[in-house]
Amino acid sequence: MVASAGLFRASAQINATGQDVVPVFEGWEQNGDGTFDLVFGYFNRNWEEEVDIPIGPGNGIEPGGPDRGQPTHFLPRRNRFLVRIRVPADFGKNEIVWTLTTRGKTTRAYGTLKPDYFIDDIVIMNNNGAGGAGGGNPDTIGNKPPVLKLEGETRRSIKAGQPVTLAAVATDDGKPRARAMPPPQSEGARAARGTPNSATGLRLSWFVYRGAGRVTFDPPQIEVWEDYRDGTNSPWSLGWRTPPAPADGRWVSQVTFAEPGTYVLRCLAHDGGLSAFEDVTFTVSR
Helix, strand or coil: CECCCCHHHHCCCCCCCCCCEEEEEEEEEECCCCCEEEEEEEEECCCCCCEECCCECCEEEECCCCCCCCCCEECCEEEEEEEEEEECCCCCCCCEEEEEEECCEEEEEEECCCHHHECCHHHHHHHHCCCCCCCCCHHHCCCCCCEEEECCCCEEEEECCCCEEEEEEEECCCCCCCECCCCCCCHHHHHHCCCCCCCECCEEEEEEEECCCCEEEECCCCCCCCCCCCCCCCCCCCCCCCCCCCCCCEEEEEEEECCCEEEEEEEEEECCCCEEEEEEEEEEEC
């Protein structure tokens, strides 16, 4: 539940910069041990501007925070299912509240166990676009998330300007089968603009989850946010096709940090419906 009536109305507007970021409660999942996960994402109203909001009064999750593992670096537009907060079986009618303040505007997302907000893998896959235009792709039945394993330490110290190798191995069950986005001007492409739709097939990307400095990846990474603009390196862009996975399932790239600071990079393996991620923290010095 999002305390911002203009969230979806604003999605029709095209603003490159200057807009705020809104937290989103995606729903809750039930775990086998009786506990629950409250799942959050966000909506950055900008199409180009990446916004940094440090942990604190302007970016806090309570109770138990302000730091509950949420991002501080916000990529453009809609970013789903990023934060999972475990709550006990007796959580009942309590709430977890994520508050974001950008450009003097404060919005909140309220995480609860209200029945209407229950989500499962089918809901997640359809919201990610794996169900195709209109949802309900039978090829998603039985899909499992990719299996992801990082190489190297999860905490590293490096110098600014020094390229660092990132390597990860990801495998998948082959569901859903690889499917390209419809080409521009096709009947399917027009339908995809009204409902979630994305290319499917195993892909892997690194992105900045926390940290305010300039970060460069080589090669450039597949976009992880819902960029519907034509001609972008985005699974939601018309005509986009998932590149073949490396023969050995090992993705290798390099990252360079321009400024000192503390950064968290997230590695995301995604099959178009479900995903797996791991985080690496970098302490960058001059």
